[in-house]
Amino acid sequence: MKFVIAPDSFKGSLTAKEAAEDIRTGLARVYPDATYELVPMADGGEGxxxxxxxxxxxxxxxxxxxxxxxxxxxxxxxxxxxxxxxxxxxxxxxxxxxxxxxxxxxxxxxxxxxxxxxxxxxxxxxxxxxxxxxxxxxxxxxxxxxxxxxxxxxxxxxxxxxxxxxxxxxxxxxxxxxxxxxxxxxxxxxxxxxxxxxxxxxxxxxxxxxxxxxxxxxxxxxxxxxxxxxxxxxxxxxxxxxxxxxxxxxxxxxxxxxxxxxxxxxxxIEIVIAYTKLKERAQNADYVITGEGGIDFQTQYGKTPYGVALATKSVAPNAPVIVMAGNIGEGVDVLYKKEAIDAIFATPDGAKPLDKAIADTDHDISELAENIARLIKASH
The missing domain is CATH 3.90.1510.10 (Glycerate kinase, domain 2)
Structure with missing residues (x-):
């Protein structure tokens, strides 16, 4: 099993590298022997x-x-x-x-x-x-x-x-x-x-x-x-x-x-994809996990999750792309209609104040990643 983990930063909480490591931690609880490609991403903005x-x-x-x-x-x-x-x-x-x-x-x-x-x-x-x-x-x-x-x-x-x-x-x-x-x-x-x-x-x-x-x-x-x-x-x-x-x-x-x-x-996002060699590293991927602090209809306009989805689908078309986001905003259904992103999950493990959600990001991301892995395992 090969997982490509390519998130952006979760603004105010984690760098992209930290988020990627948390995702791997959660997945590895279920798939300890899987191959993990960690590719910290960004879209040209902060981070x-x-x-x-x-x-x-x-x-x-x-x-x-x-x-x-x-x-x-x-x-x-x-x-x-x-x-x-x-x-x-x-x-x-x-x-x-x-x-x-x-x-x-x-x-x-x-x-x-x-x-x-x-x-x-x-x-x-x-x-x-x-x-x-x-x-x-x-x-x-x-x-x-x-x-x-x-x-x-x-x-x-x-x-x-x-x-x-x-x-x-x-x-x-x-x-x-x-x-x-x-x-x-x-x-x-x-x-x-x-x-x-x-x-x-x-x-x-x-x-x-x-x-x-x-x-x-x-x-x-x-x-x-x-x-x-x-x-x-x-x-x-x-x-x-x-x-x-x-x-x-x-x-x-x-x-x-x-x-x-x-x-x-x-x-x-195109420059970062090229310099991180995301496409090369996504060859033969079974699953791709990306994400950032928030996702909504604007994500289709050059934001990291959508860019990652398009790039990885071009080399691993059968690998589902799963997005993790601190906040899911309006109009995300348009991302599903474009058939690049397969699933979107919110990272907070329940309703909580913003400052608490930010403080819990480490824990919540790894827990969500573990739950996604358990769902994958159950479906096989």
Missing amino acids: TVQSLVDATDGELITETVTGPLGKPVQAAYGMLGDGETAAIEMSAASGIGFVTDETKNPLVTTTYGTGELIIKALDRGAKKIILGIGGSATNDGGAGMAQAIGVSLKDAADQELGFGGGQLGDLLTIDVSGVDPRIKDTEILIASDVTNPLVGETGASAVFGPQKGATPEMVKTLDDNLNHYAAVIKATMGKDLADYPGAGAAGGLGAGLLAFTNATMDRG
Whole structure:
């Protein structure tokens, strides 16, 4: 009997690796001699670095970089087991967690620290970088990131622009002659499910700006500034990014990466599936167990359980895919209709307050896994 165990993290409770180990513990009470493939997963959002490090026997490295408000922060990134691939979450350096309701202000917040993490990863020998760009506090079009890797952005007075999306309206010239020469030889994979363009009604400022503290007046300013920024990029770099799908991700960091690095964009779950070699490890699987903190109709749009189901069904079509979730939300029946996920179980062993459910996650996951194993055994 071969079980492939490929969960995401259970947010606030367990990392993906811890969840996978708990699932194995429960299954092994019934099937002690089974083969277990543990593949910690993520979908490009929070926890992606940890999952990739765990899945490849890599390491976490903590550095001091510039936070979104311009002050030093501690940010971790991962070097994967191959020694040549780095995994970075922009939120580790430039995320919304570094600002409060009182301090969040997309006119001034910067992605400079994310650019610093890129350089630090190159200093550690990275040849490829997987960059998750969710959870940003910024709306600067990736200008701060660009400056950190050596791009010069100057105004009419020949002065370097300051931090924040509020400065971009003053941009006159872009000079890439000072960019770290390693950048052009580095493959950057942007992990993002966001398809919003840089500007306009569905752009970075209009859709995501209010979450970052932008008033309606600020949204207009930021959108106008990003439109100007895109025009200067087009004139200087020959890249038309204003309406490019995904350029608006992370306050326009997508655009900055596409403009100034050799970056390509893909769904986060697809990148993680490739780097964890999930399909190869799922060959000849009898059962696949995945999961995360919550599941609902949105799971079909690039979330881990659905991505795992599609990937494993492609190589082990007869292996049932079982999902474990801390909370089962609305519309999960659509997942059954897509014929990729075969069963969904809630992990809490009864009604309990959220804090109690979080505290009990370890126990509840292993107990549920044991019960699933007993059901499997009874059916054979």
